[in-house]
Amino acid sequence: MKKLLLACLTxxxxxxxxxxxxxxxxxxxxxxxxxNVDGKNISLANYKSAKGxxxxxxxxxxxxxxxxxxxIEALNKMYAAKGYPVVAINTNDPIASPGDTYPKMxxxxxxxxxxxxxxEDPDHVYTRKYGAMRTPHVFVLQKTVKGNEVAYxxxxxxxxxxxxxxxxxxxxxxxxxxxxxxxxxxxxxKAIGCTIKWKKEVxx
Amino acid sequence: xxxxxxxxxxxLAGHIVNAQVKLLTLNELEERVAKGKDTTYVVNFWAxxxxxxxxxxxxxxxxxxxxxxxxxxxxLMSLDFKxxxxxxxxxxxxxxxxxxxxxxxxxxxxxxxIDRVDKNWSGAxxxxxxxxxxxxxxxxxxxxxxxxxxxxxxxTHK
Numbered sequence: 600m601k602k603l604l605l606a607c608l609t610x611x612x613x614x615x616x617x618x619x620x621x622x623x624x625x626x627x628x629x630x631x632x633x634x635n636v637d638g639k640n641i642s643l644a645n646y647k648s649a650k651g652x653x654x655x656x657x658x659x660x661x662x663x664x665x666x667x668x669x670x671i672e673a674l675n676k677m678y679a680a681k682g683y684p685v686v687a688i689n690t691n692d693p694i695a696s697p698g699d700t701y702p703k704m705x706x707x708x709x710x711x712x713x714x715x716x717x718x719e720d721p722d723h724v725y726t727r728k729y730g731a732m733r734t735p736h737v738f739v740l741q742k743t744v745k746g747n748e749v750a751y752x753x754x755x756x757x758x759x760x761x762x763x764x765x766x767x768x769x770x771x772x773x774x775x776x777x778x779x780x781x782x783x784x785x786x787x788x789k790a791i792g793c794t795i796k797w798k799k800e801v802x803x
Numbered sequence: 804x805x806x807x808x809x810x811x812x813x814x815l816a817g818h819i820v821n822a823q824v825k826l827l828t829l830n831e832l833e834e835r836v837a838k839g840k841d842t843t844y845v846v847n848f849w850a851x852x853x854x855x856x857x858x859x860x861x862x863x864x865x866x867x868x869x870x871x872x873x874x875x876x877x878x879l880m881s882l883d884f885k886x887x888x889x890x891x892x893x894x895x896x897x898x899x900x901x902x903x904x905x906x907x908x909x910x911x912x913x914x915x916x917i918d919r920v921d922k923n924w925s926g927a928x929x930x931x932x933x934x935x936x937x938x939x940x941x942x943x944x945x946x947x948x949x950x951x952x953x954x955x956x957x958x959t960h961k
Contacts, residue, residue: 662852666884733927757914760884767914789917789926791882794855 621730624786627746628654628738631725633688633718634701636708641716643686643740643747650682651741651750651777653770656731658691659707660698661793664734667755668711671735674755674770675715683739683774685715690726690734696796726795733792739773739783750777753788821893827880827906829919835878841937842874843961845953848908848920848930850882851895855947856929860899862950866957867903875957877903882928885909921945933960 622628630643643652655671657664675685691699701719708717720726729738739751751773758766773783836844847863849856860879867877879901883892888907896905910916917926921943924930933942933956942960 662850662884662887732925754913757912759913760886762885763911767912788914789924791850791913791917791926791928793852794927 621728621732622738622749622752624749624752626749628740628749629725629728630747631688631718631720633720633725635716635718636701636705636713641686641718646684648682649684649742651739651774652747653678653683653685653774654729654738654740655685655687655735655755656690656726656729656738657687657735658689658696658699658793658796659703660691660696660796661734663759663790663792666759666761667735668707668713670755672711672713672715674774675713677771678774679715681774681778683778687713687715687717688720688725688731689717690720690723690731690736691796692723692798695799699796723795723797731795733790733794735792736790737770739770739777741777751783751786754790757788759791821889822896822901822905824881824888824892824896824905824907826885826888826909828909829916831909832878832880832906836934837936839874839876839936841935842876843938843940843957844876844878844932844934845957846878846880846932846934848880848882848928848932850928851887851891852883853928859929859947859953860901862948862953864901864903865950866953875961879903879905881905881907883907931956933957935961 632640632642635641646652653674657671671685671687679685689699689704693700704717704719735755737753737755738749740747741750751769753769755770756766756768769785769788772785776783832846845863845866849860851857863877863879881892885907892907908916913926917924920932924943924945927945929947931944931948934940938961940960942956944956948956
C-alpha cells in the first residue's frame, strides 16, 4: 500500500513540476503597472481606445531581440492607430544583465526612436506571470467583455535574419484577423531566442 | 631563402586565420548521420550569445576527447545569424580552441526547423539531439548538461 502511495505521489509531483507555467491561448491576461522609459507608469487600461495589445517581452542585449527592434517599431506604427498598440516589457534583471538597466533601456528607446512603451519588470513579476520563456516572446491580447484574452503566443515571424521576403508574419496575420473579427488561424509558434537573465537568488 | 620565408609566413598565417565554420542544412545533417551507420552523433544546438550554451561546450569537447577511438561524433550546430559567421562564430571557435566540428545552421524558417528537430522543442537553447542510425536511436534534450548528465544520456541512447 505504501509503495502505491509513494508511486502516486511521485507521478503527481512529476506532473506538477513539468506543468507549463504562464498563460495559454484563451487565458485572460493580467494587467500591470510598470515604469516606462519616460518615467511614467503604464497599464494596459491606460489605452482607452485599444481593441487589444501586442505585448512583447524583450530586452536590450539579446541579438535576436536586437534583430527585431525595427520590426517591433513597425508593428506599433502599423497597428497602434488601428487599436493594437505594442507594449514592450524588458524581461531581464539589471544586475544579471548590466546592458538592461533602466538608463540603458531609456538610451535604447531614444537611439531607436521607439514609439511604444518600453517597461521595466522588477523581479520578473509579469515575465513569470505571462510565462515568457525567451526574448523576444510575443503575447497578442484581445479585449473582450471578460477581459484581455490571449489570442496568440510566440514569435514575431519565422525569419529572424530577414533573409526571406516571403516570411510568415505571425503577429501581423494575427492582428489582421482579429481586426476583421476572425479567430487567428495560427495561435502559437516557437522561436529561437535568448534565455531570460533571471535575478540571482541569494543561496541559503 | 625567399621560399623559406614565404613558407614560414604561410605557416604563421595559418595560425592567425580564424577557424572555418561551414553552413549545414538539416538534410545534410541527416545524410551525414545515415552514412555514419553505427556512429552515435551528439548534436548540440548552441549560439555564441547563449550563456548556458557556452558554459556547457567544454563538456561536449571532453566527451569528444574521451571517445576519440570510439564510434561517437560531437557536432556543434550554431544558431547564430549567418551575417555573424565571420565576425562572431569563427573568432569564437578560434579563441576557445574548439576541436569538435562546428557548423552554422542553414535553415530559413525557424518554425519548421524547430519542429523538425523535435516536435516538443520550444526553441530554447541549449538543446541536444543524440542520433544513431544503425541502432535507430534518437533522443532529444531541451536542457543544459553537466558532464555526467551528458555522459549518461549518451550511454542510454547510443
